Amino acid sequence: MIIQEQGAAEKILKLLTKSQSHPISGQEIGHLLGMSRTSVWKRIRDLRSLGYEIEASTRSGYRLIRSPDLLIPFEIKLNLRTRWMGRRIHYFQKIDSTNSKAYELALKGAKEGEIVIAESQKRGRGRLGRKWFSPPFLNLYLSVILRPKIPPHQASLLTLMAAVATAEAIEKYSGLQPLIKWPNDILMRNRKVAGLLNEIRSEGDRIDFIILGIGVNLNMKTTQFPQEIRSLATSLKIEKGESISRKEFLQTLLKTLEEWYEIFMKEGGERILKVWREKSRIKGRAVRVTSFGQSFTGRAVDVDSEGALILRIRKGERRRIVAGDIEYFE
Amino acid sequence: MIIQEQGAAEKILKLLTKSQSHPISGQEIGHLLGMSRTSVWKRIRDLRSLGYEIEASTRSGYRLIRSPDLLIPFEIKLNLRTRWMGRRIHYFQKIDSTNSKAYELALKGAKEGEIVIAESQKRGRGRLGRKWFSPPFLNLYLSVILRPKIPPHQASLLTLMAAVATAEAIEKYSGLQPLIKWPNDILMRNRKVAGLLNEIRSEGDRIDFIILGIGVNLNMKTTQFPQEIRSLATSLKIEKGESISRKEFLQTLLKTLEEWYEIFMKEGGERILKVWREKSRIKGRAVRVTSFGQSFTGRAVDVDSEGALILRIRKGERRRIVAGDIEYFE
Numbered sequence: 001m002i003i004q005e006q007g008a009a010e011k012i013l014k015l016l017t018k019s020q021s022h023p024i025s026g027q028e029i030g031h032l033l034g035m036s037r038t039s040v041w042k043r044i045r046d047l048r049s050l051g052y053e054i055e056a057s058t059r060s061g062y063r064l065i066r067s068p069d070l071l072i073p074f075e076i077k078l079n080l081r082t083r084w085m086g087r088r089i090h091y092f093q094k095i096d097s098t099n100s101k102a103y104e105l106a107l108k109g110a111k112e113g114e115i116v117i118a119e120s121q122k123r124g125r126g127r128l129g130r131k132w133f134s135p136p137f138l139n140l141y142l143s144v145i146l147r148p149k150i151p152p153h154q155a156s157l158l159t160l161m162a163a164v165a166t167a168e169a170i171e172k173y174s175g176l177q178p179l180i181k182w183p184n185d186i187l188m189r190n191r192k193v194a195g196l197l198n199e200i201r202s203e204g205d206r207i208d209f210i211i212l213g214i215g216v217n218l219n220m221k222t223t224q225f226p227q228e229i230r231s232l233a234t235s236l237k238i239e240k241g242e243s244i245s246r247k248e249f250l251q252t253l254l255k256t257l258e259e260w261y262e263i264f265m266k267e268g269g270e271r272i273l274k275v276w277r278e279k280s281r282i283k284g285r286a287v288r289v290t291s292f293g294q295s296f297t298g299r300a301v302d303v304d305s306e307g308a309l310i311l312r313i314r315k316g317e318r319r320r321i322v323a324g325d326i327e328y329f330e
Numbered sequence: 331m332i333i334q335e336q337g338a339a340e341k342i343l344k345l346l347t348k349s350q351s352h353p354i355s356g357q358e359i360g361h362l363l364g365m366s367r368t369s370v371w372k373r374i375r376d377l378r379s380l381g382y383e384i385e386a387s388t389r390s391g392y393r394l395i396r397s398p399d400l401l402i403p404f405e406i407k408l409n410l411r412t413r414w415m416g417r418r419i420h421y422f423q424k425i426d427s428t429n430s431k432a433y434e435l436a437l438k439g440a441k442e443g444e445i446v447i448a449e450s451q452k453r454g455r456g457r458l459g460r461k462w463f464s465p466p467f468l469n470l471y472l473s474v475i476l477r478p479k480i481p482p483h484q485a486s487l488l489t490l491m492a493a494v495a496t497a498e499a500i501e502k503y504s505g506l507q508p509l510i511k512w513p514n515d516i517l518m519r520n521r522k523v524a525g526l527l528n529e530i531r532s533e534g535d536r537i538d539f540i541i542l543g544i545g546v547n548l549n550m551k552t553t554q555f556p557q558e559i560r561s562l563a564t565s566l567k568i569e570k571g572e573s574i575s576r577k578e579f580l581q582t583l584l585k586t587l588e589e590w591y592e593i594f595m596k597e598g599g600e601r602i603l604k605v606w607r608e609k610s611r612i613k614g615r616a617v618r619v620t621s622f623g624q625s626f627t628g629r630a631v632d633v634d635s636e637g638a639l640i641l642r643i644r645k646g647e648r649r650r651i652v653a654g655d656i657e658y659f660e
Binding site for chain 2: 125127129149150151152153155156183184197198199200201202203204205206292306308322323324
């Protein structure tokens with residue numbers, strides 16, 4: 001079953017959430033929502049199949065006992081403290097890719113701040129055409145639509161921004177300290193806990209829109225990762241040793257993203273770069289970078305204002321690398 | 331009527347073109363193309379309404395006397411000397427915008443070198459959200475799909491490339507010398523004869539595709555321009571004093587584009603930049619640049635390897651401008 005935003009099941013859920021301690025009869029629900037008692041009952045059955053514990057008594061009616069950790073839009077909005085980010089949520093149980101969907105919506109005119117979330121992705125994508133492992137109900141797959149009035153060459157600053165915001169959301173939520181890896185992975189104990197994929201449409205000198213794709217491994221156990229990435233990936237649950245509320249994490253992340261985006265639009269990229277540098281601890285590290293088939297080793301000097309990596313290859317010779325994969329030697 | 335690529339009318343046209351001097355009967359055409367004589371006759375009528383002069387005699391059949399200057403794909407391909415550029419042509423009598431159509435086709439997987447042309451555009455677009463005046467049958471409205479394996483920050487080099495190729499095609503065809511105006515207009519006698527609008531889709535560190543939109547004013551008369559742009563725009567016909575074959579100009583342009591694109595992919599941007607600098611004669615000129623609401627005056631020093639304009643504002647102070655509008659003072 002797919003719960004659409006403001007679908008019948010979601011409306012019932014809203015009613016049950018509001019009247020939490022008091023049971024509410026099928027007749028009353030039907031009356032309030034203009035549905036028959038039978039269709040109310042069918043939607044209740046759907047909700048139960050999703051993991052909602054709903055008590056039913058023939059005398060008094062339905063009562064919500066416990067919610068599963070789903071990313072149902074109205075539940076997210078309940079405690080969302082943002083002003084505009086994520087105020088419109090496109091929610092899917094299963095989707096090809098949240099980024100592709102967000103791109104499609106943006107082409108059709110979706111507004112800044114609209115987001116796409118999914119419980120699982122059939123074709124989750126990472127950088128450089130790689131896959132992003134996206135099993136259901138465990139993690140966060142989020143795409144945010146932004147329409148900044150900036151020239152295309154500044155777009156990479158927004159990737160850095162998304163990395164900073166994601167790392168900060170992880171810190172706020174867990175108290176742990178993740179590391180940003182150039183250009184856009186988030187590591188814990190040297191394993192990937194989150195990844196970012198931005199997609200941009202630009203027209204002449206303007207950005208039409210940017211899709212910030214953010215995948216965060218939240219409740220995966222080690223054994224749930226495919227064998228080949230088990231030693232390379234981790235989740236917040238593994239790191240923290242306890243289950244993560246996906247809802248609360250998403251709320252934290254959206255709030256952090258909104259704050260950083262507003263800083264960027266007001267002040268430009270300097271503060272983002274400063275925090276990015278702190279959280280990446282990249283300066284001075286010995287690295288190998290593979291970029292468009294070429295490999296460079298050297299010492300990372302800095303990341304410049306367009307997000308490019310400055311590498312000192314040998315004394316007096318520096319190289320600016322705009323895209324690629326990095327490995328640390330130390 | 332819209333002639334689709336390889337539609338019935340186009341097939342008939344092909345037959346008539348092949349047997350130019352010998353008439354060919356409706357029956358024979360019908361037999362060769364699997365059509366009834368009546369539908370052959372209807373398509374002949376359509377072709378005539380487009381301006382094709384087709385002689386018909388009841389005894390001997392149909393004979394093509396003269397073709398109008400339409401951009402019918404098979405006629406373009408007849409003398410097209412490219413290897414891959416424009417080998418697949420999406421042709422429209424009327425369209426919203428060739429760039430929008432090309433973007434849509436590229437999203438669906440259209441290949442490098444496929445082009446979109448239209449006789450007219452309902453919503454022809456220029457830079458910065460401006461309109462591009464696009465009346466039927468007079469000019470060239472072309473969009474080229476490219477899929478270069480380069481990082482997004484190099485995309486602006488392809489805009490410079492398109493400017494160089496368009497200017498060169500104008501030179502080859504007319505013997506006249508246009509001037510490139512930063513970033514992507516082509517001027518003759520200080521009036522705009524052509525404009526470029528690139529649209530890019532990028533994903534992470536990769537370009538997915540670039541749409542090069544090229545509009546060239548070919549056969550417009552001064553009085554055919556709207557009053558408000560009459561002193562700012564010109565056409566190749568006005569400049570050269572004679573009618574332009576749109577077909578031949580397009581063939582020249584596609585060939586030039588293919589050559590420059592291959593140079594770019596093989597050698598990188600240096601030669602493009604060199605020729606761009608020559609054809610723009612921008613070095614040392616006093617200019618005012620308006621960029622994202624800010625205005626700068628100074629002397630143009632150069633255009634750098636990413637297509638940005640380097641401006642000397644005062645002694646010792648330079649500014650790098652990536653997007654904007656330029657005015658010359660001298």
